[in-house]
Amino acid sequence: MKARSALLVSGCFLLSARAQSPAWGQCGGVVQPPAPQALLAQKSTLTTSNVSLEQTPTVPPASIPPTSSPSSPASPSAPSSAPSTPSSTPPASAGKLRFAGINISGFDFGCNTDGSCTASAAWPPLLQYYGHDGQGQMTHFVNDDGFNVFRLPVGWQFLVNDVLGADIDEANLTEYDALVQACLSTGASCIVDIHNYARWNSGIIGQGGPTNDQFAAVWSQIAAKYASEPKIIFGVMNEPHDIPDITIWAASVQAAVTAIRNAGATSQLVLLPGNNWTSAETFVSNGSADALSTVTNPDGSITNLIFDVHKYLDFDNSGTNAECTTNNIDDAWTPLAAYLRTNGRQAFNTETGGGNTASCIQYLCEQVAFQAQNSDVILGYVGWAAGNFDPSYVLGETPTNTGSTWTDTSLVAACLSPATNGVL
Ligand SMILES: *[C@@H]1O[C@H](CO)[C@@H](O)[C@H](O)[C@H]1NC(C)=O
Ligand SMILES: *[C@@H]1O[C@H](CO)[C@@H](O)[C@H](O)[C@H]1NC(C)=O
Numbered sequence: 001m002k003a004r005s006a007l008l009v010s011g012c013f014l015l016s017a018r019a020q021s022p023a024w025g026q027c028g029g030v031v032q033p034p035a036p037q038a039l040l041a042q043k044s045t046l047t048t049s050n051v052s053l054e055q056t057p058t059v060p061p062a063s064i065p066p067t068s069s070p071s072s073p074a075s076p077s078a079p080s081s082a083p084s085t086p087s088s089t090p091p092a093s094a095g096k097l098r099f100a101g102i103n104i105s106g107f108d109f110g111c112n113t114d115g116s117c118t119a120s121a122a123w124p125p126l127l128q129y130y131g132h133d134g135q136g137q138m139t140h141f142v143n144d145d146g147f148n149v150f151r152l153p154v155g156w157q158f159l160v161n162d163v164l165g166a167d168i169d170e171a172n173l174t175e176y177d178a179l180v181q182a183c184l185s186t187g188a189s190c191i192v193d194i195h196n197y198a199r200w201n202s203g204i205i206g207q208g209g210p211t212n213d214q215f216a217a218v219w220s221q222i223a224a225k226y227a228s229e230p231k232i233i234f235g236v237m238n239e240p241h242d243i244p245d246i247t248i249w250a251a252s253v254q255a256a257v258t259a260i261r262n263a264g265a266t267s268q269l270v271l272l273p274g275n276n277w278t279s280a281e282t283f284v285s286n287g288s289a290d291a292l293s294t295v296t297n298p299d300g301s302i303t304n305l306i307f308d309v310h311k312y313l314d315f316d317n318s319g320t321n322a323e324c325t326t327n328n329i330d331d332a333w334t335p336l337a338a339y340l341r342t343n344g345r346q347a348f349n350t351e352t353g354g355g356n357t358a359s360c361i362q363y364l365c366e367q368v369a370f371q372a373q374n375s376d377v378i379l380g381y382v383g384w385a386a387g388n389f390d391p392s393y394v395l396g397e398t399p400t401n402t403g404s405t406w407t408d409t410s411l412v413a414a415c416l417s418p419a420t421n422g423v424l
């Protein structure tokens with residue numbers, strides 16, 4: 001994800017401000033952003049009065065349903081060759097995942113891998129903020145495809161209006177909350193993801209950059225806001241990388257978890273991110289697994305503390321190439337599943353994806369089928385990415401709509417959609 005992140009961020013994300021045309025949102029400058037005058041004209045013709053900012057969230061059940069129920073692991077898109085057997089066999093109940101979703105990008109636009117985020121580049125993927133129709137996308141993904149989770153990345157700088165240590169900015173949180181409420185209104189679970197690579201303007205949290213207290217304070221405020229909402233999932237941090245001391249990083253993650261729980265969000269899932277861009281492949285060998293295993297709830301339990309792992313399928317694991325070369329089963333998922341089972345833990349693959357190509361359709365379908373077969377330890381997957389991405393972006397999963405009909409990209413239709421793969 002290194003190359004992908006650097007490419008996207010240094011390339012066009014700095015330009016993809018909220019005020020720009022919803023038609024524009026990808027790297028490569030295929031479509032140019034409109035002139036500021038055009039934006040002002042557009043803004044003046046749009047009012048928020050005809051758009052519901054306050055979506056009524058679906059009242060969710062008191063608890064999230066259990067991981068899996070006995071079922072047939074077979075799916076229309078199952079691999080033709082049987083995947084490798086993990087070193088300890090999954091129970092017979094494996095077969096159905098708990099989550100399948102898509103990333104709804106936009107509030108993270110402008111965030112760089114050094115944890116700097118250009119404030120003006122955050123671009124809410126909502127019509128009322130001149131973005132793509134994120135609400136329509138999510139509604140389609142739930143109603144037509146059966147997805148049940150969305151990941152909603154947001155920059156730390158956006159939340160606190162660029163002032164490290166400040167309280168969360170109410171106006172900015174109101175904008176982000178509009179996306180969260182749009183997500184909740186579909187009945188899906190919603191991952192709040194702070195998209196800062198364990199950093200603020202190059203400084204690593206707890207290791208020369210922001211203090212653990214500053215990091216915890218942000219999470220405390222977010223958790224307080226969503227404390228009574230069981231379908232919120234707290235994604236502590238997107239893709240930490242090049243963290244000098246993984247043990248010290250685990251202490252920063254602990255600070256966030258403690259803050260979240262003490263703010264009243266006592267039962268929701270919290271996602272714990274390791275080093276090396278949360279690579280599923282190196283989660284164990286890199287030392288992240290053992291370090292993060294020490295993180296606990298305030299009562300000492302590990303209930304609902306889930307490891308956050310990412311994995312792409314292209315030759316350099318960057319998530320930038322249209323062609324896929326691996327299903328990651330032997331190198332990443334088999335050893336990870338074995339570790340999780342041995343240690344009584346679970347992981348959630350919150351980023352994966354590929355091009356809309358035959359190779360990616362083959363390999364991603366195989367990866368998803370393997371994850372479903374190991375659903376006792378792998379909760380699910382989230383594809384990258386829809387939201388404000390242009391549908392023509394190489395890893396685009398943004399559906400297009402004509403009238404009331406939405407059309408998915410071929411990879412979503414073939415491999416990610418639960419309506420196709422039967423994993424939920
Ligand atoms: C809101 O009203 C404006 C002005 O009439 C219109 O251009 C826009 O499409 C409307 N938005 C929605 C979501 O209906
Ligand atoms: C917070 O919101 C204000 C108002 O929309 C905006 O001008 C500002 O850029 C936002 N702050 C950040 C850091 O994005």
Ligand SMILES: *[C@@H]1O[C@H](CO)[C@@H](O)[C@H](O)[C@H]1NC(C)=O
Nearest residue numbers: 241242243275276277286287
């Ligand atoms: C884990 O990966 C990071 C790269 O993000 C690297 O800096 C670190 O040295 C690795 N640690 C081990 C123990 O391999």
Ligand SMILES: *[C@@H]1O[C@H](CO)[C@@H](O)[C@H](O)[C@H]1NC(C)=O
Nearest residue numbers: 276277279280281282286317
């Ligand atoms: C990071 O993970 C990738 C696979 O996802 C691996 O190829 C690379 O060697 C890892 N880097 C480090 C420093 O561990």
Ligand SMILES: CC(=O)N[C@H]1CO[C@H](CO)[C@@H](O)[C@@H]1O
Nearest residue numbers: 103105151350351383384385
């Ligand atoms: C889960 C996921 O796919 N997240 C991605 C959403 O899109 C942003 C770019 O805007 C990526 O940085 C995230 O990693």
